[in-house]
Every structure is written in C-alpha cells, then in structure tokens.
Amino acid sequence: MRASRLGLRVAAVVGASALVLTGCASGGGDTGDSAGTAIVTTNGSEPQNPLIPTNTTETGGGKITDSIFAGLVSYDAEGAYELEVAKSIEPNETSDVWTITLEDGWEFTNGEPVTADSFVEAWKYGAKFSNAQSASYFFDMIEGFSYDEDTELTGLEVVSDTEFTVTLATPEADFPLRLGYTAYMPLPEVAFEDMEAFGENPVGNGPYMLADEEAWVHEERIDLVTNPDYDGVRKPANDGLSIIFYATQDAAYADLLAGNLDVLDAIPDSAYESYEEDLGDRAVNQPAAIFQGFNMPYYLEHWSGKEGELRRAAISMAIDRAQITDVIFQGTRTPATDFTSPVVDGWTNELEGAEVLDFNPEEAKKLWAEADAIAPYGDTEFNIAYNSDGGHQAWVDAVVNSIGNTLGIKAIGKPYPTFAAALDDRKNDALTGGTRAGWQADYPSLYNFLAPLYLAGAGSNYEDYASEEFDGLIKEGTLAPDVETATSLYQDAQEVLLKDLPAIPLWYSNVTGGSAETVDNVVFGWNSVPLYHQITKG
Missing domain, CATH: 3.40.190.10 (Periplasmic binding protein-like II)
Structure with missing residues (x-):
C-alpha cells in the first residue's frame, strides 16, 4: 500500500469533519x-x-x-x-x-x-x-x-x-x-x-x-x-x-x-478477543480504506493461461472467508465482495462474477480437476508468503488450511522476517507461491485501489498482470465527464478482475488499535x- 487514498463521501462529510477539525485546530492553536x-x-x-x-x-x-x-x-x-x-x-x-x-x-x-x-x-x-x-x-x-x-x-x-x-x-x-x-x-x-x-x-x-x-x-x-x-x-x-x-x-x-507505547494502529490477532476490554474507551475498531488479499504470480508454473484461470477460481472458492473472519478476526474484518473498500464512494457488493468469492467446495474441486486435466498439479506445494512482523500468521494458516482441506493439496504459509524482505522477493520475481497483498489507499477513490495494482506496468503491479480490457476501462473512466460515469466504468473494470483474479480478494480491514x-x-x-x-x- 500503500501496500498496506476520490470522493470518500466528500460532500457529505464536509460539515461533520469541519466540526471535528475546528475543535482540534483551536486546541492546537491554544x-x-x-x-x-x-x-x-x-x-x-x-x-x-x-x-x-x-x-x-x-x-x-x-x-x-x-x-x-x-x-x-x-x-x-x-x-x-x-x-x-x-x-x-x-x-x-x-x-x-x-x-x-x-x-x-x-x-x-x-x-x-x-x-x-x-x-x-x-x-x-x-x-x-x-x-x-x-x-x-x-x-x-x-x-x-x-x-x-x-x-x-x-x-x-x-x-x-x-x-x-x-x-x-x-x-x-x-x-x-x-x-x-x-x-x-x-x-x-x-x-x-x-x-x-x-x-x-x-x-x-x-x-x-x-x-x-x-x-x-x-x-x-x-x-x-x-x-x-x-x-x-x-x-x-x-x-x-x-x-x-x-x-x-x-x-x-x-x-x-x-504504558511503554502511546499509540498502536494494529492489534495482534492474539488479542482480538480481549483488547476492547483491556483498553476500554481507548480501543479503536472502525472501518478503514484497507483491502486484503493474496496474489498468484503469472510466472509460476500452473498459474497462467486457461489452467491458471481455473486454478485461481478454484483457490478462491476453496476459502471459507466468513468462518476465518469470525474465528480469527473476531468481527474486525468483513469478507470481500470486490477489490476496493466499502468506505469509498462507488463501492458495491453486486458486481457480476462476485460469486467466485463465495465458499463453494464442490465447485472448487470441479475447477481444480479441470485444471489438472490440462496439466496435473501433482505433489506441487502451494504456499502463501507473508511478513512475520505484520501479524499475519494466524490468518495465512487458516487460509492455506481451508485451501488444502478443500482441494486435497499440500498448502502452507511461507513466513518472511520483515515486510521489506517479502516485498523484495515480489519485486524480483522470486516467489515460490502466492503472496499476501494488502492495500491501504493513498487517497480515497476506487481508481486508487485499481490502477496502481492492476494496470499493466503500474508500480505496485509486482505480479505483472496485464489486460487490455481492464486497462481500457480504467483509462475510459479517467476521461468520464462525471463521477457517476467513471464509477460505472471502474465497476466494469472490476468485473474483468473477477474473471482473471490477479489477486484473490479476502476481506476488508477495520483499523483496530488503541492508545x-x-x-x-x-x-x-x-x-x-x-x-x-x-x-x-x-
């Protein structure tokens, strides 16, 4: 986001936010x-x-x-x-x-x-x-x-x-x-x-x-x-x-x-059950413009072409997002229905093709078998890379367990000690499997969740996704005469992503923190x- 920023209800929130900011400004000025x-x-x-x-x-x-x-x-x-x-x-x-x-x-x-x-x-x-x-x-x-x-x-x-x-x-x-x-x-x-x-x-x-x-x-x-x-x-x-x-x-x-740290903006999953009680009114759990998913590089064997398309859909349908968000995250995450965030204007949960994000074990097995008919996956290990310093192990373990149990394959998490180390392997095409790929918006817009990550050649498109149809819709959206038209085109672009699945959407994050x-x-x-x-x- 950043790898972990238009119109976040801009007109609607100006009055309310002005009241908040006026109070803060005068306090600082005093x-x-x-x-x-x-x-x-x-x-x-x-x-x-x-x-x-x-x-x-x-x-x-x-x-x-x-x-x-x-x-x-x-x-x-x-x-x-x-x-x-x-x-x-x-x-x-x-x-x-x-x-x-x-x-x-x-x-x-x-x-x-x-x-x-x-x-x-x-x-x-x-x-x-x-x-x-x-x-x-x-x-x-x-x-x-x-x-x-x-x-x-x-x-x-x-x-x-x-x-x-x-x-x-x-x-x-x-x-x-x-x-x-x-x-x-x-x-x-x-x-x-x-x-x-x-x-x-x-x-x-x-x-x-x-x-x-x-x-x-x-x-x-x-x-x-x-x-x-x-x-x-x-x-x-x-x-x-x-x-x-x-x-x-x-x-x-x-x-x-x-009392050795004043402010924390990421509660560890081990404390989700207790942190609100621990911190009282100093606990924070509120929606934020954060999307979480994982990507499968196109340069890996089995993950490109028609075979890759089938496997991506199968992997997505093999994940029980509702159970994981309930058990691991204790209500601090919401299963994703798109590639953006519900706090940004233009978000919708009614995109065509979004059923690929539903937990559907039978369909997942069927699609995986169709991919095996093209090229057998065999004993190839499936893994998801993540940075240990970001508190991701519990959910990665839950996701790979859901995938492994559903598809009958060996699936594990692959920890890196730091975010920088994990990102280096992404940038250098050195991954051996999937990779955690969260996005914290740079500015509040649908465009910012889509263009930096999925446009061909974009700076954060580390897994080299390329689609002329997607690129064309995004470019057309930037030319739109009004926000409504642009939003419709960005939603069409997301429907392309739901077919190609360069990223597997998992959930939207709340900010969980405290002071x-x-x-x-x-x-x-x-x-x-x-x-x-x-x-x-x-």
Whole structure:
C-alpha cells in the first residue's frame, strides 16, 4: 500500500469533519509555541527504501514521509481534502489544465523556500523512467509522461515562484483529490545533489522533521521532532514522534498495555478477543480504506493461461472467508465482495462474477480437476508468503488450511522476517507461491485501489498482470465527464478482475488499535493512520 487514498463521501462529510477539525485546530492553536509536552511513541515498520517521496509506496515509509513533508493538500479524518501549501487549485473549463497557486512563506527545514520549482522538479524526477521511482505512475496523467523511456513532463510549466500549471493528457475533474499523496510532495534543491543520501536524512517542510542526523536507526526506530517553522493545517499538539519498528505486533501490544507505547494502529490477532476490554474507551475498531488479499504470480508454473484461470477460481472458492473472519478476526474484518473498500464512494457488493468469492467446495474441486486435466498439479506445494512482523500468521494458516482441506493439496504459509524482505522477493520475481497483498489507499477513490495494482506496468503491479480490457476501462473512466460515469466504468473494470483474479480478494480491514493512558486526542483517519499531529501527551 500503500501496500498496506476520490470522493470518500466528500460532500457529505464536509460539515461533520469541519466540526471535528475546528475543535482540534483551536486546541492546537491554544498551546502556541509550547504545544505538547512530550514525544509520542507509536508503532511502525522499517521503510522499504530511502525516504524519497516518489519512491515510498508502503505503509512503513508512508507514515514517516507524510509526517515530514507537506503537499499541496492534506486529508482530514474523513478523507476530505483541504488546502495545505496550495492557496488555490483551479481548472480551466475542460479540466485538463490546472493552475496551482502557492501560499507565500513556506520553507524547508534547511531554510530553502518552497516554490513552484520545488514541486515541478520533484514531480519531474519522480516521473523520469531511468530514476525507477516506485510511485512514477502517479504522474501518468500529466502530458509528456512515458512508462518506458526518459521523457520530459511537458505538462508542467512554472509561471512564477508561487504559481505553476499542470496540463493533463486527458481531463480529470477530481485532480486535486490525489494531491495529498506522498508522491506529490515538494523537494528542496539539496535533494538533487545526492538523492540516495537525501533519502537517508530527508529535509522536508511538514509538521515534523528528523530529530538529528542519527534519528533513523535502521530496523529499530526513527525519531521525529516538531518543525518550529511549520504553520500549516496540521500544527502539532505534541513535541514529536518516536516510531518504533517492532518485530511482532504482540510485542507492540505488550508495550501498549505496559504504558511503554502511546499509540498502536494494529492489534495482534492474539488479542482480538480481549483488547476492547483491556483498553476500554481507548480501543479503536472502525472501518478503514484497507483491502486484503493474496496474489498468484503469472510466472509460476500452473498459474497462467486457461489452467491458471481455473486454478485461481478454484483457490478462491476453496476459502471459507466468513468462518476465518469470525474465528480469527473476531468481527474486525468483513469478507470481500470486490477489490476496493466499502468506505469509498462507488463501492458495491453486486458486481457480476462476485460469486467466485463465495465458499463453494464442490465447485472448487470441479475447477481444480479441470485444471489438472490440462496439466496435473501433482505433489506441487502451494504456499502463501507473508511478513512475520505484520501479524499475519494466524490468518495465512487458516487460509492455506481451508485451501488444502478443500482441494486435497499440500498448502502452507511461507513466513518472511520483515515486510521489506517479502516485498523484495515480489519485486524480483522470486516467489515460490502466492503472496499476501494488502492495500491501504493513498487517497480515497476506487481508481486508487485499481490502477496502481492492476494496470499493466503500474508500480505496485509486482505480479505483472496485464489486460487490455481492464486497462481500457480504467483509462475510459479517467476521461468520464462525471463521477457517476467513471464509477460505472471502474465497476466494469472490476468485473474483468473477477474473471482473471490477479489477486484473490479476502476481506476488508477495520483499523483496530488503541492508545495508552499517557495520551489524549487520539483520532484514527479514514486510511487507518492516526492523526499524529492532534495527539497530546502530558
């Protein structure tokens, strides 16, 4: 999501979210320069890459880059966007040229001013093919983008220090909604002197900054302090964040109960039965824009062509999602009926072909036998890779047991010690079976659940799914004259996915978390991430 972000009821929630945010803003403002009295400790994971915004597409790095950078817009708790560095974002009559004006006075923490160049040069770097940035596809709607060669983003033009224009290849009426995602953050000039070194000690313009040059202790933690010059909409009400990279969620939960951790955004499955009683009104269990499934790589024997199509459907129908969500997750998950999330506008549970997600042992066996008639599976082991530091073992074991018992094959889980290690094998086509493939939305839209994961060549399409029909429907959706038409086309695209099953949808996740008695004003956002800047301590 990230590997674990349009219109999440944007119009409907503006009134309610404004009330919440007004209260929080005034509370933060009352504290003035002395806001907060302590560092807030929270859980995280080792980032996959150096902290370059256009190369950070997973949750571990995302939590950090979202905290140390400020973009044109940011998102409130409900997923509605509000202007941050941007003073205005205005379209022409056809919504294919956008004029962006910046607020005066923004600076990076090294004193460099944040200008139109800061955004344009960062976006050009992120989009350039040879720079191999994992979020490069977020610029594919801008004129001049190329997936396979170095080209110039001709759609970006600097007008002045505080104004630039963006010309899109096709109209996009909801363009501003995506601009709070990390890929669209600005970069200071110093970044381009040595981008890799910059990623180890990034200089941002957000509410927090690295405590010092040794703040990031790899595989252990990263320490952030408040940026004294930040004056945006996310003014911190605390002194900073210490994000601890726990090896297991059980260890993090134990620290929460002991008062050694302030905020936890992932309750381990071992505590699902007890955590609400343990934490009382400090427990959180609310819907979030998170999809969970697993992927089967097309490069593996038995998993491509007609044989692969049959086996994918058989595997899906061999999984008793209802039982697993009840027994393992204790009501904190909901069986999936599509590839997106119920908290995003446009979601439906009435897609044609969704019956492939129902538990149907007899049909599963029938389809598996049809695949065996093409090429016998024999004694080949079926496995699902997962990262041990993410608390996935219990559900993976339950899924492979359901598959193995239904189809009469050997099915096991394959643990990796860290998310980074598991993702490396995905990126290098080194998997020996399936792989856990969750997605935490970057911004609240159906498009964001579909395009980054399944468009041919997209940055998070690690298993190399390719469908001209799917790609065509997604592209047509981006050209739609209104949200309703776009939603219908994205739903049609999902029906293609239900036939091809590049991913096997499992369930939608709630954010399950909690806080210690050491902190107050803990609010979890639409994407499951706490609004760190609002938290008070001491």
